[in-house]
Amino acid sequence: MKITFELYYHTCWGELLMLSGDVEPLGAGDEARAVVMDYRGGDLWSYTIEVPSSTTSFAYRYWVKSGDAVRREWNRPHRFVPGEKVSEYRLLDRWRDCPDDLPFYSSAFTQGIFFRQHPQPQLERPAAGTITFRVFAPQLRPDEQLLLVGSSPALGSWNPTQAPALDDTDFPEWHITLDASQTGIPFEYKFVVVRTQQREVVAWESGANRVCDDSMQPNSAAVVVSDLRFQAPERTWKGAGTAIPVFSLRTDYGFGTGEFLDLKYLVDWALRTGQSFIQLLPVNDTTFTGGWRDSYPYNANSTFALHPQYLRLSEVGRLRDEAEQARFDTLQRELNLLAEVDYERVNRVKMEYLRLLFDEQGEETLASEGFKSFFRENRFWLQPYAAYSSLRDRFGTADFTRWGEFASYDESMIADYCAVWSPWYRSVALYYYIQYHLHLQLADVREYAHRAGVVLKGDIPIGISRHSVDAWVNPDLFRLNCQAGAPPDDFSVEGQNWGFPTYDWEVMARDGYAWWKARLRKMAGYFDAYRIDHILGFFRIWEIPLDAVHGLLGHFHSAMPLSPDELEQRGFHFDASWQTVPYVREESLTDLFGPYTDEVKTRFLINKGNGRWDLNVMMNTQRKVVDYFAGADDEMNILIRDGLLKLLDEVLFLEDPDKPGYYHPRILGSRTQAYRALDEEQRGCFDRLYEDFFYWRHNDFWKAEALRKLPVLVASTDMLVCGEDLGMIPACVPEVMEQLQILSLEIQRMPKEWNCEFGDVSRYPVRSVCTTSTHDMSGIRSWWTEDPVRTQHYFNQVLGEEGTAPATCEPWICERIVALNLSAPSMLAILPLQDWLSIDGRLRRKNPDEERINIPACPHHYWRYRMHLSIEQLLAEGEFNTRLRELIARSGRCV
Template sequence: MKLTFRIQYRTVWGEYLCVILNEEVIELSTKDGNEWQGTAECRLPEGDSLVTYRYGVFRDGVCIRKELGAISHSFCIGNAQQSHLILCDCWRDLPAESYRYSSAFNGIYVPQQPNKLSDGVGSCITFRALCPGLSVKKQALGLIGSCDALGNWEYCRPLRMMEVQPNVWHLTLDAASLRYTFEYKFVAINVETGAVEEWECGSNRIFHIQPLLRGETYLPMETEVFFNLPQRKIAGSAIPVFSLRSEGSFGVGDFGDLKHFITWAAETGQQAVQILPINDTTMTGTWTDSYPYSSISIYAFHPMFVDLRQLPVLNDWKLAKQMEEERIRLNALPQVDYEEVNRLKQAYLKAVFQQEKELILSSEGLRSFFHDNEEWLMPYAAFCYLRDRFGTPDFHQWGEYSVYDEEKVQALCASDSEAYPEIAFHYFVQYELHIQLLDACNYGRSRGVIVKGDIPIGISRTSVEAWVEPYYFNMNGQAGAPPDAFSTKGQNWGMPTYNWNVMEKDNYQWWRRRFCKMAEYFTAYRIDHILGFFRIWEIPVHSVHGLLGQFVPSLPMSKEEIQSFGLRFQPEFMTKPFINDYILNTMFGERSEEVRQTFVQHVHHDIYEMRPEFDTQRKVEAYFAGKTDEADLNLKEGLYSLISDVLFVVDRDNPEMYHPRIAVQNDFVYRQLTGQEQEAFNRLYNHYYYQRHNDFWYREAMKKLPVLTQSTSMLVCGEDLGMVPDCVPWVMDQLQILSLEIQRMPKNPEHEFGHVSEYPFRSVCTIGTHDMSTFRGWWEEDRSVTESFYYRELGHWGDLPEHAPGWLCEEVVRRHLYSPSMLCILTWQDWTAMDESLRNPDIEIERINVPANPKHYWRWRMHITLEELMKQDAFNEKIRSMIAESGR
């Protein structure tokens, strides 16, 4: 078929425009650098397939910019006579208000075939438009105009367009049936009656066209159609799945409980439920696996989330009775007993599998699931089998399986393999998790509730992905976060960092697959630590704390550049721990002599250095392994601080390049500098951390995030907390990613607290996250901060309440509901804080995570059941009315 493309786009010298259609690149030409056109003969798929394409800017054969947005330009193959398509376009980045195009704000899409004219029609016109949100209101897009073929403006005679892909509408007309020049408008029509219900705003559109030859189809420029729609603002709840509690759950929340929680949310006027990561984290079988941000698979879900109530009943009545007794015991506990819950649920699942094995393995549902997910499911099942067989998730200890070999894994998973029964068990568990989560999320869609997932930034270094695709990761580094108010030593997550150079070569296929899997279930997601897509804080493997890290990628400094700031650079003094008698005496007091004798050695005068056997934090950690005495723990932390007392960190790739150590102004080595040297260092430090990398990190993020965020139609939210460079808001605004706004973590350094009324519309506002104390907990942490918040921010007077009363919690909730933010998602604990008779009397137990503690036990559960929650009529009505009054 012959295709002619026309587009206006201003380029600079050396750039040219191309059309990217499937694998073909069609070069366009121009006479003025503004109006581009090109014609090509293209082989197109047979049948009624939709053909999509994008425009790109090229230089020297390389695409340097491509249209953004999940929605490509598109056309449909016409009737037998249509041999030449003339496509007029405009360059399209993200649609205005692109959130409206997300699956979060649209119903379930039902594919429609474009209307196709009979073969007797010689020339056609195809109108194309983008219009979101109509399916929710049971409407379709229509066309109406000034000639008889377009209904003569009669509201009952519009032409209905077809939704050929989500929010993309097409209509093909016989060009001979139209009277030129005509006027027209797009309208929203009732899908049942076909009558016009809404007219697009603005003046009538006017259609001018030259006569078409036989066989030509003209496609005018695609247009975005807007009706008089108010901004969508919704409220919701955040809660980990494991924290849910129902009368029938097995000591931990499950996907059946999630569906029940969605019911509560919908009936109280909420339209969003946000959860934490739900991937399988089973490594040791102990409570340390409760950390949900270190999974063994980016695809597999945690077996503990299976709702056992949805499985066949156990035929062994003795075992069934025993399991029921254990279920009641575990479900009555105030917190999750992670180890017992998983041990017993695993036993129950194995009993059901053994009982129903033949039926399960022959079911069409499992076969179809395996076919669609084989690429990740087979390695995952093999990983689980080998983890259990060797008693460790560290695949380096698996002998012949230590290096992933696809043929060996396929042999292990073959149906005639000895291992197959155990392998197939993992298929069964993942299938059950899939259908249960899909059911809960589809139920959410049917009730108008967004179910928002969470994508962790990292993976475990003992995971399926690290085993199968190690080339995507840097195993010699540890991902983490630089110091902040919540973790003064920084955070060390222990996860490998990403090899972005390798990922870029296949256009970030690893990430795109991951996002597409999430989109099967969720309509929105949170990117955990979105700063990691700009740069990650990488900590050397020999460190425990995060202070000796460096940003990757980054622009390190040479000796000459450091000295250009007025600081005389002395590598021996500035890149190694500075230790003298004063420091030892100050830090270790009565144990300073023990430190001199055991951990450090004298160099000259009163200067010391770490002994080789203790010159890294990991070596110190190994020395103190198993020692739990508080004095020993304090000594260990002191030695960690001693090792990180350096002014510069040597670059990981080039030993002749350096990074100023983060937050070093609090340490002894900084105090050894003269006033003039400190001033020079601070200039260098501020330049490095707050100015130097903005353009560099902007370009790094724009390589990755457009590809990833536009690989699905889910609504994208970014967790942009911490040490945020100036370029982060640039990217998030350009890609229309929702930011995270928290009042006690203001983004404006001039504000003590965030101003809720000034939050941007494209944001998620919340009182606190899973990494923070609840509002009631925060109220009691620092009375001086609470006092400032109460009097200055809230404007109250009188005595400061010792504990946060219900009325005060309600006021804070109301302020957030009335904020400009698109999403107001509050933790369940902060919702219930409004009701003094309902909320948990134990404030401390409600905290989910303590980031400063890498060994924190994630085990919080609701203190009442979902059944009891549904009966709280007064409380539920209060939430319903507060949301309605706020316009959400």
């Protein structure tokens, strides 16, 4: 079979057009063996290959090489699918740039919202003497089809009612094969969108008519004209959705916590109220100790494994012992009545049940073809995870440094540990069994959501636990000698310390970010959209020394720290002897320690003279302070502990750990005693270099860092990408997110304009997700009472109401706030379930503070919020659901 590739592409001198593909003449998937195309003049490049007639299909790509520089197409490859009994093909391609409407090419639309429930029968494949047109048109709704209308009678003579329809089997790409002898060549044509049943025209393609000229004459070959794009203004689409953690769901079938299969009921409710998105928190396994602190969903023990707590036990199987089954049924009813999640009991009981069930049916399950297929596809992460879980249970700790000979991961040793002849095999296989059933249930939910046109949106945490499987197996990928966090913000005046190691991006880049790609591709098996937690971490991360506790002692990594010479050149008199160590003054001690000042001086400080003090070796790091006072619960020790921690924050500069002799200004350095010790001129100098360092110096540097990582990760799946871009946002972030078409996050009470008290919802970007609040914030009802002065401003200036604001956020106010957010231009408006319910005084919870999911300032918050009514009850609330659907419909967001 002879195939000729033809592509018009304007190259500059020295540039070569390359062609690679997963068929032998094009390198068989090895880009190093790609072929150089032949230049034919007039910007035309071509290349001809011979492949066996038995070839069924193959993917291929074009790219431009200029010396060592390479320009690549958009990530979606071209695909060749032959017809029958055709010996020659001409593929007339176009270079694939990233489309301007990229979100509509995501699986959120192609497999979810615009999913073609009943694709038309596949039309005739290419044959000799035919010409096939392939065109991308992703924005067609499920009740619409694409026609090819043209000047030929075979194309309806410009009459859409007589024109042939394209095949949507490969949606969002459409195709049609025409017999050239019937259409005649040349002819003019356009694509037209019509409603499927009535053939009512929705949109004609804009611009001049397309032309099929003599150069496309197939003769004895089959001609395929590929990579056309439907030319029309982007059609407005806006959707609504609900954000809620899986553990917060409540149904009659629950076991004291939400479960994956509960999401089916939430899909039904979304469909009933006109919503198209369900946004979840991370669903990975977080089991370390079995205690309530494991409830933190952003601290996973594996970035691939799902949490066993989300398994519906009754769907896995019932125990043969009727008495035992009855005991668990009683526990299920008891736990499901609880107002909040009892994380420890729920997980302990579920694991006890699963162990018993595994003893009864595990061998049969693991022998099934379904499990074998799952194991083959997931072995790369599943086996290490199962071994890790077995070893954690065996040694009673998730700290793998305490596992003796298993402290360092050894692939061959773990293979032996997991072998069927190993005495530990059953403890490993239990976790195979659990993960397989979790996979079945979540995949089932995704399929159910697809049929309803509803999208599941997942969450990618920015960090991984230093005691996770990932850190055990791939320690070189992480900077384990430091910890990630966030600089001070509205959530925490001392900054946030998440405790996670940061990433070693240089090491990750060596294999093309393979760990990240695998992580995202696994996620794409269950979700069609995802939120990148703390997307700013891909530009730079807030890195905190391992011996620090407060985020105030962090610095940005990667960054360009300042040398003493550069500081001097900027007019600042740098002195490491007192500006890089805690600057403790006599007068501050009484303020911090009150009646315990003398005791603190005696036990923990060293007098340096001239009113200055140092901390002694027992207390010279924040980690030593915390460890020393561990378990203290009396007023005196707590006051002393917190005071010593504050003293250790008193530095003006921080030395870079990777570049000794270079320094970062401490965040909020102007609030330190060392700053106050500077004279007025030096304070002004520090202020100028501080502003430059944090807001201007790194803009191009951080942009380059993000563009080195994010494009690769975004292109690795077809999921819709949304970024959580809150906090101290570098100026380059909006530009990069716009370039990559990553949806931003917009929250009215956290405006991104520095001089605004509240965001203007009418000015939100189209490519954004707007919301009233997040899991890290109070809901709109609690927020209303937190700051009466600010609430009054909002009431008068944003809602346009006169007089004094009500003391509580009454339902009509909640509805106004919800409607305001729904009116935004944002593509998505995804609100917490609590804020949807706030508009109904009868349905919403009495105490709004009980709806809080997380308090970021509290590092050991118990994540246990549950819905106070079941989803079945919510589905039965006809009046509320109708009202909500009308509210969403009025904003143009109703599906």
